[in-house]
Amino acid sequence: MPEQIYWEDIEVGAEIIPLAKVATTQMLVKWAGASGDFNPLHYDMAFAESVGVGKPIVHGALKRQWLIQLVTVWMGEQGTLKKFSCQYRAMDYPRQMRTMTESQEGETWWCKGEVTRKYTEGGQHFVDCNIRIENGKDEITTPGRATVILPAKG
Amino acid sequence: MLTEEIRNLIGKSTSAKTYEIEKGAIRRFADAVGDPNPLYRDEEYARNSRYGSVIAPPGFFGWPVEQDRDSAIIIDIPPELVTVLGQAGYPFSSVVDGGIEYEFFLPIRAGDVLTAKTTVRNIRERAGSTGSIVLIILETTYLNQNSNLVTTAQVTAILRSLNQQQKEQTNA
Numbered sequence: 001m002p003e004q005i006y007w008e009d010i011e012v013g014a015e016i017i018p019l020a021k022v023a024t025t026q027m028l029v030k031w032a033g034a035s036g037d038f039n040p041l042h043y044d045m046a047f048a049e050s051v052g053v054g055k056p057i058v059h060g061a062l063k064r065q066w067l068i069q070l071v072t073v074w075m076g077e078q079g080t081l082k083k084f085s086c087q088y089r090a091m092d093y094p095r096q097m098r099t100m101t102e103s104q105e106g107e108t109w110w111c112k113g114e115v116t117r118k119y120t121e122g123g124q125h126f127v128d129c130n131i132r133i134e135n136g137k138d139e140i141t142t143p144g145r146a147t148v149i150l151p152a153k154g
Numbered sequence: 155m156l157t158e159e160i161r162n163l164i165g166k167s168t169s170a171k172t173y174e175i176e177k178g179a180i181r182r183f184a185d186a187v188g189d190p191n192p193l194y195r196d197e198e199y200a201r202n203s204r205y206g207s208v209i210a211p212p213g214f215f216g217w218p219v220e221q222d223r224d225s226a227i228i229i230d231i232p233p234e235l236v237t238v239l240g241q242a243g244y245p246f247s248s249v250v251d252g253g254i255e256y257e258f259f260l261p262i263r264a265g266d267v268l269t270a271k272t273t274v275r276n277i278r279e280r281a282g283s284t285g286s287i288v289l290i291i292l293e294t295t296y297l298n299q300n301s302n303l304v305t306t307a308q309v310t311a312i313l314r315s316l317n318q319q320q321k322e323q324t325n326a
Contacts, residue, residue, distance in 0.1 A: 027186070027188075034182045051247065053250075059251070060250075061251065061254075064213055064254060065213050066187065066188075068211060068212050069211070077193065080258075081258055083255075083256065084212065084254075084255075084256045084258070086253055087252065088250075088252060
């Protein structure tokens with residue numbers, strides 16, 4: 001865990017430390033089990049074709065949790081995630097597996113963000129952030145926003 | 155065109171469902187995300203933190219899941235909405251997740267028993283690039299065992315019309 005950040009030290013425009021992620025077919029199965037979302041859209045080639053997405057796609061909710069990880073790691077243990085939103089604008093396709101534990105070469109996704117507003121309300125210290133996931137072609141597939149309560153030095 | 159029968163379902167709620175939050179389920183969820191945060195798995199670490207016990211990552215719930223394989227329903231929604239939208243040419247098997255909006259009020263702790271209730275907030279039809287789609291806004295409220303509000307989640311479920319899917323298959 002990185003060192004705790006404080007509201008006073010964060011300026012509008014500050015970058016959230018980027019987080020790299022790789023989606024694999026294996027991870028989507030793991031996510032299906034952990035989340036309970038067994039929609040075959042995410043693991044069955046024929047089904048994915050039949051509903052018009054071509055091949056299995058990464059769960060939106062998994063991308064959401066990547067972005068939540070991005071923000072919660074950055075805000076530190078004394079920070080509190082108050083609001084979060086994201087939209088799944090484009091589909092992402094997982095890397096295939098090469099061995100039981102390793103994926104093929106392929107796309108890496110980057111979760112990124114920056115602070116857009118800094119304010120206090122009801123004695124609490126807030127920052128608003130724009131966040132996003134960029135695919136291997138630097139296209140934003142999943143934009144979002146987060147509101148975080150940060151500790152203050154007092 | 156959305157019929158009055160469909161629009162009348164705006165405001166309709168599901169019956170409340172309860173979920174027991176198991177420590178192992180939290181750890182498996184965090185593992186599947188690839189999030190190594192000890193707050194989600196290490197009891198001793200969590201006990202000494204500001205939370206005092208293992209918590210779930212924000213977002214632990216949010217795409218309310220119903221494992222009803224026969225009808226491919228993966229969102230907890232009023233069953234009559236599935237029926238009438240299916241009749242209108244929007245089968246639920248075409249559902250995709252459009253996005254989510256959360257507000258967090260209290261942490262979810264291992265051992266909590268949450269009660270979730272989902273309400274249909276809006277149903278809209280829109281022309282997409284290859285055919286019409288229906289956007290359903292569903293708001294789920296999660297209360298803990300002390301009846302305190304934990305999280306609200308507003309999801310957008312997107313259904314595509316039968317015609318559009320057939321077109322895409324022809325093109326594929």
